Amino acid sequence: HLYEPVLHAAKGSKIQIAPVSLNESEFQFLDDLRLFIEKDQARLAAEGIELFLLRNESRGRGVGFFEAGNFYPDFLLWLVKDGRQHLAFVEPHGLQHEGPGHKKIEFHQVIKGIQARLASENVILNSFIVTPTRFGKLNWGKTIHELEDMHVLFMEDQKDTYVASIINRMAA
Numbered sequence: 001h002l003y004e005p006v007l008h009a010a011k012g013s014k015i016q017i018a019p020v021s022l023n024e025s026e027f028q029f030l031d032d033l034r035l036f037i038e039k040d041q042a043r044l045a046a047e048g049i050e051l052f053l054l055r056n057e058s059r060g061r062g063v064g065f066f067e068a069g070n071f072y073p074d075f076l077l078w079l080v081k082d083g084r085q086h087l088a089f090v091e092p093h094g095l096q097h098e099g100p101g102h103k104k105i106e107f108h109q110v111i112k113g114i115q116a117r118l119a120s121e122n123v124i125l126n127s128f129i130v131t132p133t134r135f136g137k138l139n140w141g142k143t144i145h146e147l148e149d150m151h152v153l154f155m156e157d158q159k160d161t162y163v164a165s166i167i168n169r170m171a172a
Contacts, residue, residue: 025092036163052078086170088126095133108151
């Protein structure tokens with residue numbers, strides 16, 4: 001299997017979570033996503049949104065992207081609405097040793113080229129970095145909003161909004 005199912009939330013169903021081995025930031029993302037779904041379950045159901053979170057297998061077995069330096073994102077967040085599939089590759093990743101030009105960060109643009117090659121209006125691709133690094137620790141010369149537009153979200157500084165931002169950007 002390329003992916004291990006981690007989380008599934010469908011219309012009228014309970015949230016299902018399967019145990020997998022996770023590091024701290026991966027577990028935090030999963031827990032924040034669970035809390036978001038529990039809080040917004042009625043709205044998601046009313047909008048006909050189904051969510052699935054799958055864990056990507058490691059190098060050599062999972063889905064990697066040569067265009068991004070053999071990047072194997074940790075999770076695939078799959079949102080299904082109105083017959084359209086919105087797929088987001090999500091990578092919980094510390095940014096203390098990275099810069100805004102890192103291939104993982106630029107992947108949010110590269111993936112749009114991959115989407116264009118699919119030539120299907122029913123498949124929308126995105127990529128997000130969710131980071132436990134505090135915004136104040138980065139000296140990238142960008143505002144938190146500019147980084148959000150680059151699909152970099154902060155797990156602590158945007159704790160109450162970063163998951164909603166991912167879902168809203170996916171479904172837009």
